Amino acid sequence: MDEIRLIEVKQDIHADNEAVANELRKQLAEEQTFLLNLMSSPGAGKTTTILSTVAALQDDLRVAVIEADIDSIVDAEKVAAEGISAIQLRTGGFCHLDASMVKRGLDGLDLGSLDFVIIENVGNLVCPAEFDTGAIKNAMILSVPEGDDKPLKYPLMFSVCDVLLVNKIDYLELSDFNLEVMRERVLRLNPKLQIFEISAKTGAGVQEWADWIRREAGAFISS
């Protein structure tokens, strides 16, 4: 029998994706377009949050949306119905977006005429956390009905984000969601996390969140 030989590899499995993601960030810097990756579980309010965020920003920034869905175009239709330019990516069963898929979305947009692009990632708190999309900043939504224990169940997602939007705060009274407990939990996981309490539906807190985007996009574009 042939003798077994050892070949040393030492290669990160995600190295190819990281390379595409870094290339995208370079392109975004050249085009001066700020890219935000928005993640959450299904039903946390990503599409509604995007609509209210864009409404708060559209006088200041030229915005487009990349919608990712496993196999439907419902979200893109909803966004386009509001007059916002939207690209739909069907992930064809994939539970997350990676940098190559985002690149395909960006290729379908005229970046030169855009200041800000939001990616609506696939609804899922596990897989999207593992894949760099090439975005400049990552944000996630945790909605009140999901419960304040989610940081304990999905620690990686809370660790990789720059911003946490606590959505549906108009439901707080009806639930036993403890904002203080949640805040303590997520800040232990990620001390630099910015937290905004919002209701995308009533518009509460959306201005503060939109101000953060204005600041970050402004800093990125002028850098």
Add this chain to the structure above:
Amino acid sequence: MHELQVTEQILEVALKHIEGQNVSRIVNIYLRIGDLSDLEEEWIQHYFDYLSKGTLAEDAKLKIEKVPIVLECEDCGANFEVSKQELGEANCPDCEDEESSWNLISGREYTVTNLEVV
């Protein structure tokens, strides 16, 4: 849940590294995967068996070394290991400061380390 794509990458990396090495087949693929990932080992092997059919990696076994989650206390610099479940409520065992924060030292690894080939 994203085992399929990760498995494709593992196969791709393995096949790339045997190019020009006069290999007749890959026997074992050694991986280091951080405990923070949610990968199911059993599924990775299933997917791998499916994807590798007809390649030099067919029938290769994936040997996974799990890398523990290690944190470094920002206050005292101590390193300590926690489980994924404890992560949200982890306290430094040395300074026992409940307010202290920490940096992740390991737990997110996704590396193909070695191949055993004939």
